[in-house]
Amino acid sequence: MSQQPLLNLEKVNTHIDQFHILQNVNFTVKKGELTLLLGRNGAGKTTTLRTIIGLNPPTKGRVMFNGEDISAIPPYKIAKKGIGYVPEDQGIFYDLTVGENMRVAMMKEDDATQKRLESSLELFPDLKKFWKKPGGQLSGGQKQMLSIARAFVNETDLLLIDEPSKGLAPVIVEKVIEAIEKIKEHTTVVLVEQNFYMAKRLGDRFYILDDGLSVHEGYMNELDENEELKRKYLGIG
Amino acid sequence: MELFINLAINGVAMGMLIFLIASGLTLIFGLMSVLNFAHGGLFAWGAYSGVFFYVLLDNFWLGILLAIVTGILLGWITEFLIVRPVYGNHIRQILITLGFMLVLTEMLKVVFGPNIINAPTPEYLQGSWMIGDITIIKYRAFIIAVGLILFIVMYSVLRYSKVGLVVRAGVMNKEMIQALGVNIKKVFVIVFMVGSALAALGGALFAPSSGAIYAEMGMEFGIFAFIVVIIGGMGSIPGSLLAALLVGMANTFTAYYVPILSMVVTMLIMLVVLIFRPQGLFNVSGVSNK
Numbered sequence: 001m002s003q004q005p006l007l008n009l010e011k012v013n014t015h016i017d018q019f020h021i022l023q024n025v026n027f028t029v030k031k032g033e034l035t036l037l038l039g040r041n042g043a044g045k046t047t048t049l050r051t052i053i054g055l056n057p058p059t060k061g062r063v064m065f066n067g068e069d070i071s072a073i074p075p076y077k078i079a080k081k082g083i084g085y086v087p088e089d090q091g092i093f094y095d096l097t098v099g100e101n102m103r104v105a106m107m108k109e110d111d112a113t114q115k116r117l118e119s120s121l122e123l124f125p126d127l128k129k130f131w132k133k134p135g136g137q138l139s140g141g142q143k144q145m146l147s148i149a150r151a152f153v154n155e156t157d158l159l160l161i162d163e164p165s166k167g168l169a170p171v172i173v174e175k176v177i178e179a180i181e182k183i184k185e186h187t188t189v190v191l192v193e194q195n196f197y198m199a200k201r202l203g204d205r206f207y208i209l210d211d212g213l214s215v216h217e218g219y220m221n222e223l224d225e226n227e228e229l230k231r232k233y234l235g236i237g
Numbered sequence: 238m239e240l241f242i243n244l245a246i247n248g249v250a251m252g253m254l255i256f257l258i259a260s261g262l263t264l265i266f267g268l269m270s271v272l273n274f275a276h277g278g279l280f281a282w283g284a285y286s287g288v289f290f291y292v293l294l295d296n297f298w299l300g301i302l303l304a305i306v307t308g309i310l311l312g313w314i315t316e317f318l319i320v321r322p323v324y325g326n327h328i329r330q331i332l333i334t335l336g337f338m339l340v341l342t343e344m345l346k347v348v349f350g351p352n353i354i355n356a357p358t359p360e361y362l363q364g365s366w367m368i369g370d371i372t373i374i375k376y377r378a379f380i381i382a383v384g385l386i387l388f389i390v391m392y393s394v395l396r397y398s399k400v401g402l403v404v405r406a407g408v409m410n411k412e413m414i415q416a417l418g419v420n421i422k423k424v425f426v427i428v429f430m431v432g433s434a435l436a437a438l439g440g441a442l443f444a445p446s447s448g449a450i451y452a453e454m455g456m457e458f459g460i461f462a463f464i465v466v467i468i469g470g471m472g473s474i475p476g477s478l479l480a481a482l483l484v485g486m487a488n489t490f491t492a493y494y495v496p497i498l499s500m501v502v503t504m505l506i507m508l509v510v511l512i513f514r515p516q517g518l519f520n521v522s523g524v525s526n527k
Contacts, residue, residue, distance in 0.1 A: 076420045107418045
């Protein structure tokens with residue numbers, strides 16, 4: 001496993017309207033790892049992902065991806081550089097069918113993309129079953145699967161996934177965990193997650209955000225053993 | 238019975254003309270949610286440039302083509318200078334596009350003069366066919382054919398092509414489509430230009446049908462287009478076609494049987510539809526400004 005950083009946030013500050021959400025956040029993602037962004041509600045986890053993909057660009061600081069500064073690049077160009085995004089609300093196009101949702105996400109229509117589409121459908125067989133069903137009529141779990149599959153259908157070096165377990169039944173959460181485990185074999189992942197069971201199963205390293213500041217980082221096994229840290233910043237224990 | 242069929246054919250032709258005017262607005266207002274009150278101005282500019290180039294070059298089809306080009310150029314100017322700074326703000330859109338509508342109308346008078354201008358019909362589209370006691374006016378048949386072709390093309394592109402999918406997805410969730418690698422601003426500029434070109438095409442085809450054009454025609458018919466889009470359901474191409482046909486038929490039949498009602502029948506249809514189906518006849522759900 002290479003230790004070269006794939007993504008590096010250097011003293012990133014992000015404002016949304018008059019609110020100063022991220023304050024000098026430093027954050028490094030190594031190739032091949034699954035890095036977790038943890039913290040309580042309102043800590044700035046979602047904003048961090050939105051800052052990386054360019055939907056809330058930083059007001060100060062730099063976002064480096066593959067050695068290139070992407071801080072001032074529009075979201076569509078960032079996506080084309082190989083960053084996939086699965087938002088918290090899944091971002092499903094409700095009137096489009098499952099098939100159309102997948103097709104609209106495909107940046108290329110070459111053999112490699114077709115192969116990845118097939119892999120996505122193997123990962124989530126339900127999508128094949130509901131191929132012609134409008135996205136708005138899917139269950140919460142199916143929407144989450146579609147959202148992940150859609151981000152995975154293009155050649156991505158980095159996948160940003162925001163709270164994939166939110167609102168899902170435990171049996172569906174298990175399916176999502178298994179899918180992300182498989183995705184992890186091919187792609188570097190940054191995962192925002194409040195479900196500590198899922199975080200523990202999937203994470204290699206973690207960052208804890210608190211009030212827009214990155215307050216702690218380390219390996220997941222260290223966090224699992226640190227009861228005080230879990231209680232203080234994650235409200236567990 | 239012949240009278241009924243004649244009226245029905247006229248109603249369909251009028252409906253198709255209204256659809257030609259409204260089709261561009263279906264994209265701009267119905268899909269992109271931009272309250273472009275300058276749409277009527279683009280329609281009037283299409284009518285004037287169509288007639289001007291037809292007379293100048295003595296070629297009806299070149300006139301139509303150059304009217305479309307005029308629409309594309311004016312659409313680009315409208316989007317870039319007028320609409321771009323006010324995306325997502327309906328009040329500002331109404332104010333600024335209404336102002337631009339006045340500018341477009343007055344510019345027509347500056348360029349072409351303030352008088353009514355005759356709009357000729359090409360010889361091969363003049364006259365009518367008689368089938369028994371049924372009269373089919375050639376130009377109306379032509380309008381019906383163009384309207385149908387336009388409907389099929391627009392519907393197919395939006396429903397089945399990748400570009401159509403991108404537009405529909407972009408309207409539903411602008412952020413997500415960008416995160417999937419699509420430059421939605423560029424897509425919307427193109428959609429706006431296509432919508433404006435359709436308004437100009439509507440104007441160029443309308444002119445020979447009415448026989449005369451005048452600068453204020455944009456204001457008059459622009460409102461018609463908005464009503465049709467609202468009745469049909471925001472962003473729905475089949476909805477706009479159905480609404481246009483409904484309005485066209487209602488206008489034609491009331492003009493013959495109850496002339497006093499013909500002035501208000503369009504408003505009455507809109508009123509009834511808004512009371513019983515506020516989302517319009519065909520609703521495209523999931524439209525958001527996110």
